[in-house]
Amino acid sequence: MSNKEWPIWEVFIRAKQGLNHKHVGSLHAADVQMAIENARDVYTRRMEGISIWVVESKHIHASEPSDQEALFEPANDKIYRHPTFYILPEELNHM
Amino acid sequence: MEINLEEVFQQKIDNEIKIEPRDWMPEKYRKTLLRQISQHAHSEIVGMLPEGNWITRAPNLRRKVALIAKVQDEAGHGLYLYSAAETLGMSRDEMLSELHSGKAKYSSIFNYPTVTWADMGAIGWLVDGAAIMNQVPLCRASYGPYARAMVRVCKEESFHQRQGYEIMLTLCTKGNPAQKAMAQDALNRWWWPSIMMFGPNDEHSPNSAQSMKWKIKRISNDELRQKFIDVTVPQADILGLTIPDKDLKWNEERGHYDFGTIDWEEFNQVVAGNGPCNKQRLKARVDAWNNGEWVRDAATAYAEKRAKREAGKTEAA
Amino acid sequence: MSDRELLYNYTLHLADNSMILGQRCSEWCAHGPILEQDIAITNIALDLIGEARSLYQFASEMRGEGHTEDSVAFLRDVLDYKNALLVEQPNTDWAYTIARQFFYDVYHFNLHLALANSSEKRISEIALKTIKETTYHLKWSSEWMIRLGDGTDISKSKMQDAVNHLWEYTGELFQASDIEKMAFEKGFGADLSAIAPLWHSKVKEVLDEATIAIPQSAYQQKGGKTGLHSEHLGYILADMQFLQRAYPGAEW
Ligand SMILES: [Fe+2]
Ligand SMILES: [Fe+2]
Numbered sequence A: 001m002s003n004k005e006w007p008i009w010e011v012f013i014r015a016k017q018g019l020n021h022k023h024v025g026s027l028h029a030a031d032v033q034m035a036i037e038n039a040r041d042v043y044t045r046r047m048e049g050i051s052i053w054v055v056e057s058k059h060i061h062a063s064e065p066s067d068q069e070a071l072f073e074p075a076n077d078k079i080y081r082h083p084t085f086y087i088l089p090e091e092l093n094h095m
Numbered sequence B: 001m002e003i004n005l006e007e008v009f010q011q012k013i014d015n016e017i018k019i020e021p022r023d024w025m026p027e028k029y030r031k032t033l034l035r036q037i038s039q040h041a042h043s044e045i046v047g048m049l050p051e052g053n054w055i056t057r058a059p060n061l062r063r064k065v066a067l068i069a070k071v072q073d074e075a076g077h078g079l080y081l082y083s084a085a086e087t088l089g090m091s092r093d094e095m096l097s098e099l100h101s102g103k104a105k106y107s108s109i110f111n112y113p114t115v116t117w118a119d120m121g122a123i124g125w126l127v128d129g130a131a132i133m134n135q136v137p138l139c140r141a142s143y144g145p146y147a148r149a150m151v152r153v154c155k156e157e158s159f160h161q162r163q164g165y166e167i168m169l170t171l172c173t174k175g176n177p178a179q180k181a182m183a184q185d186a187l188n189r190w191w192w193p194s195i196m197m198f199g200p201n202d203e204h205s206p207n208s209a210q211s212m213k214w215k216i217k218r219i220s221n222d223e224l225r226q227k228f229i230d231v232t233v234p235q236a237d238i239l240g241l242t243i244p245d246k247d248l249k250w251n252e253e254r255g256h257y258d259f260g261t262i263d264w265e266e267f268n269q270v271v272a273g274n275g276p277c278n279k280q281r282l283k284a285r286v287d288a289w290n291n292g293e294w295v296r297d298a299a300t301a302y303a304e305k306r307a308k309r310e311a312g313k314t315e316a317a
Numbered sequence C: 001m002s003d004r005e006l007l008y009n010y011t012l013h014l015a016d017n018s019m020i021l022g023q024r025c026s027e028w029c030a031h032g033p034i035l036e037q038d039i040a041i042t043n044i045a046l047d048l049i050g051e052a053r054s055l056y057q058f059a060s061e062m063r064g065e066g067h068t069e070d071s072v073a074f075l076r077d078v079l080d081y082k083n084a085l086l087v088e089q090p091n092t093d094w095a096y097t098i099a100r101q102f103f104y105d106v107y108h109f110n111l112h113l114a115l116a117n118s119s120e121k122r123i124s125e126i127a128l129k130t131i132k133e134t135t136y137h138l139k140w141s142s143e144w145m146i147r148l149g150d151g152t153d154i155s156k157s158k159m160q161d162a163v164n165h166l167w168e169y170t171g172e173l174f175q176a177s178d179i180e181k182m183a184f185e186k187g188f189g190a191d192l193s194a195i196a197p198l199w200h201s202k203v204k205e206v207l208d209e210a211t212i213a214i215p216q217s218a219y220q221q222k223g224g225k226t227g228l229h230s231e232h233l234g235y236i237l238a239d240m241q242f243l244q245r246a247y248p249g250a251e252w
Helices: A032-043 A065-075 B005-014 B027-046 B048-052 B061-086 B092-101 B118-140 B144-173 B177-196 B208-213 B221-239 B264-274 B278-316 C003-026 C035-063 C069-074 C094-115 C121-149 C153-169 C178-186 C192-209 C231-246
Strands: A008-014 A021-028 A051-056 B249-251 B256-258
Touching (some): A021 A032, A021 B144, A032 A051, A032 C035, A032 C121, B027 B061, B027 B144, B027 B208, B048 B278, B061 B092, B061 B144, B092 B278, B144 B221, B177 B264, B278 C094, B278 C153, C003 C178, C003 C231, C035 C121, C094 C192, C121 C153, C121 C192
Antiparallel strands (some): B249 B256
């Protein structure tokens, strides 16, 4: 029994209303309530947040670093997705 | 075309590109980091003990809450660092068992006793001060999770040193003669161990070159030590305390303070387990862990029972 | 006793409870069962001591004559401490610590709900802040009661043992001392007889879920609130007050 470590959870905190939850770190907890409470005690002691997400680390699926080129480089030359690609008259000011 | 992974790796590091957990890394890099980060984590939690010692005896309520919050922060630092080390493939339990068996090391400074209240001042001022000096460059370490943990640690550290210095300042400027003597005595005992915190002289630090190349160490031991002494001497002057080193004096030519020879024999003895509190510190950690075992097991058992009950409920529905 | 003296003594009673329990909780710092819970119980210690400080500050203002939160907290001996016996009981282990915390949290939470309506503005202000903190403490300790009670065989027997042992210190919480009675009559205290049933029903609810039996023993210890303490408090104060006593009048 005693060789069973509490699972690892990833912690995401919303720093203030209107912002995304952002990954801040991880911790160990036996269950989900404890994970949220531990996140509160460990990661918000200096008013760093107003909302907490926790997810057990094993449920996070990540892309492979070796796929990096295939996944992300094709976006490189699609400059037409960016507003600066379009040349408009100066008088238009802000568009 | 054959790609040399190691070369690509080093190029990334040279270009200040962070290494992340799932990226390829040389086995030796992983091992060195794991040792460094876990040792650092151990130091944070063993470091709670000498100060935790004075929580119930803090002289007033303001000092008490500050000290509690400070020692609690160190628990957090340990936690962030263990988390960073876990991304390198070792569980926190494994790291702790290495600490408990004596296989893993932690900073020797915590093997000295805290015998008076002034030690809370001296530790915050000197030990946290030296730690900050060490840690700030690590915020730029090449390994992402380590660097991020260090950013968080450094943010929290900033109040620790101020808290300690304020204790010293009160003893020295508002204290009675006994309190001033207490402050001087604490400085006498903590000074040399503090400057030993930066580790052996560069010529005796065999792994340093590789660690610098990997950017998991940014500044050499001697350079950091010099920097620490240079900033600390004027702080001692403000307190009106005397640093216990008769060779300490400003060297105009170097633009630095010269200082006396460090007694590395004492350092080695403490590292070898013969410091005044080595056994006591380790025992306190082992006891906390062993006494907590049934608690951790109970929480695991309850979580499993509950998950089963909930699964039963959804099946029945 | 003048109204002012009464308010002063009542404030000290409230403060002493949280101060002594906070001091007990802080003993765990660096010795907890796992880092996350070490941090958690230390947070509770900080909340309790923070509450005690607000109350001591209020008390010292009433007392005047250069008194401070520290002189009020550090320069009274055992006979003048007015905390309940429950909070001075030793940590013993995580089960005792949790059971003591839970019994106190249920009381503390309901007490401050009542004190939020205190006729004394300072007391009601402190109560409003304390309710928020205590809501969290109660959630935390209730969950731990259930985890330990309904965890393993070992944890269940340790929790049952802790509950059995501490039970005799719970009755005192609701036996109003003269000060508490008068404070209620004057409008700034709370009606303990109204809190008792709330306490019993919450305790029963949680103990039932924790599969822990409610002790049948009827005998209840008393005396702490009037200065008749267990031997434990002397040691707590010896630690806590040592520097103030050894260096009278010194600044720290
Ligand atoms: Fe730290
Ligand atoms: Fe620190």
